[in-house]
Amino acid sequence: MMGKTNKEIAARSDQVFIGTYSRYPAVMVKGAGCRLTDAEGKEYLDFLAGIAVCGLGHCHPAVTAAICHQACVLVHVSNLYYTEPQTELAELLTAHSFADRVFLANSGAEANEAAIKLARIWGGERYGIISLAGSFHGRTLATVAATGQAKFQKGFEPMPEGFSHAPFGDLTVLEAMITDQTCAILCEPLQGEGGVRPLDRDYLQGLRALCDKHDLLLIFDEIQTGMGRTGTLFAYEQLGVEPDIMTLAKALGNGLPIGAMVTRKGIAAAFTPGTHASTFGGNPVASAAAVATMKVMLADGFLAEVREKGNYLHEQLQVLASRFPALATGARGLGLIQGLVLTEAGVENGGVIVTRMFEKGCLINFAGNVALRFLPPLIVSREEIDQMIQILTEVLGEM
Template identity: 50%
Template sequence: MEQVTRAWFDEVVVPTYAPAQFIPVRGLGSRLWDQQDREYIDLAGGIAVNALGHCHPALVQTLIEQGQTLWHVSNWMTNEPVLRLARKMVDATFADRAFFCNSGAEANEAAFKLARRYAHEQHGAQKDQIIAFFQGFHGRTFFTVSVGGQASYSDGFGPKPGQIQHVAYNDLAALQAVISERTCAVVMEPLQGEGGVLPADLEFAKAVRELCDAHQALLIFDEVQTGMGRTGSLFAYMQLGVEPDILTTAKALGGGFPIGAMLTREAIAQVFKPGVHGTTFGGNPLACAVAETAFELINDPAQLAGVKEREGWFREALAVINAQYHCFSEVRGQGLLLGAVLAPEYQGKAKAFVDAGIEQGVLVLVAGANVVRFAPALNLSREEFDLGMQRFAAAVAAVVAG
């Protein structure tokens, strides 16, 4: 059989990404091995997806068992795994109803359509404005990338969906200046992930909820990245003391198997009558069975407490590294979604730290050009962590040395 090489990507794959030069071929826990059997400590977690590490035995077992019984049925039937997962998710959250799809972008697409439809039916066609935040990220469909607050992702595709307004994150006065009776929804991440690992201020989040209530607008929380234990609670909203009307999640929901979900309240859900919205693959038995197992493992008090414990490991280790190399101005974020913000002399060089990490055998992420992001497995072992941070310290040393 012909040897697969990285060069194939440049020949046969649409170049929407510029992947690393190595090709991972197997993983276990928070370790990955490439084609040359070189080991990497994974502190990136598939961008906050592999919340239980690689090839978690319980997820593997569920996948095998479900794969031997039922993979897919068309959407004019339901199935047991989707019903069990929906029941568990609504029982654990503010929500009454769940909609399942295949990705975070699809979950957000459904959420934005639902908000527009609800406003249209309850208040009339004039109530159509969606307010979102600069540096937000909500997916790559045309609607979601337009709601996302990064023009570089949405420009160049022709006319954008209308009535979308962006304001600065954590800037209450800016939001007050644009919200009105025309606003149907305010969309926010409780902690901006791609936009720099920037948490919402508690008072800001509460004020957003109050403004939405005052103007009869829905509050949508995008928890695609912050959900499923990432911040130390099942969902980040639980630490804000603010409940949304609609919540989206994906990434870690399937522990690596593609699945997304939108959660909402009963009265809002009812405007999505049969035929108004749908998905062929969403809620399929294979994805929902794996997600149900992941949900049970993550929504465990000991597991969630362990996230906060591991946050402490990272903050302590990064402080030690920074005391030696002085390359970070702060470490921000929550739980196991952390961002090391680069000091002024290293601004724009986040990718250099990622590349140096690969050379040393540790995987980290960027969150923009000025933040090095960590989003590891929630069950990262102390041994894996210690080895990973040793390698990251060596990577920092290499960048600092130029």
């Protein structure tokens, strides 16, 4: 016990922060595995993992050891010099993906900014990027412009030029939107913030074919779906489609801020010294955390277990949907990013369901005003899945 209540610390916080967040009334002080503890000692079963960040759970010993070691040796030097942790990270990313070149950033939005800039400089005179309705790509101006949800753009107009949004899942309309100014198509293989909406294989393969036909870059935003979340290291691996550029962040450093934009050599050549940069990008401590994270994820059997547990969570959510047809229509997702899609009546109660779950000590959220979203640490156990389902059953039963 810290001697200060959730209420006291939250009140202090509200006095000094710009009000960009509406937070739940808990001050988190400790995390281990799939559990968080607040300032009053209450425990939470975490099925959000810091919004798809702590893939290995909170304070994974291998990641903590790597952070502590690196923090004792070298914390920061900028990208004027080489460091081994970022080199090792880039080697791991290229060894385990389609890519052979890497740019390191600090966040998802920055990784997407790098991808947008690379596509534009690669495109020469062409600058247009087509993304999808319902997508989410970040909060900087360019990534907000790429995001296919008007609510994130409202009040910040005029948006940067060169972004258009194709309807979800419609290749014909998308092809008609391609002009001689278009340089790239940007999409998430599964829309996370948009309500856990997977795009099907045929559609994604169709996008690849369109990019090849019109000489466009295919950019996959795997910031939420990457790093094992879907049961393969990257979602594209199970979809039969290779992008030209992929962006990563979130779970890459298991909680330390780091992002990456990866691509192939020929495309990467459009960036030359001075065209793009980041002071902190690939910082040694964040890189060391990411190296440790990747090594755990790449160990034998880890991803197979994610797939198995993902199937189990999916099945349990389907059972729940059939028990509460007035509230939920079914489950969807890949691996351990799963959504329980709500009916109209369910949607009206989405926020209340999440709050009741919180009060009962279980963290989930409501994505895209469509689906309850479940993003447990990938190390979650079946027992923990059962516990979450039991709490959710109680909550849905009380609605």
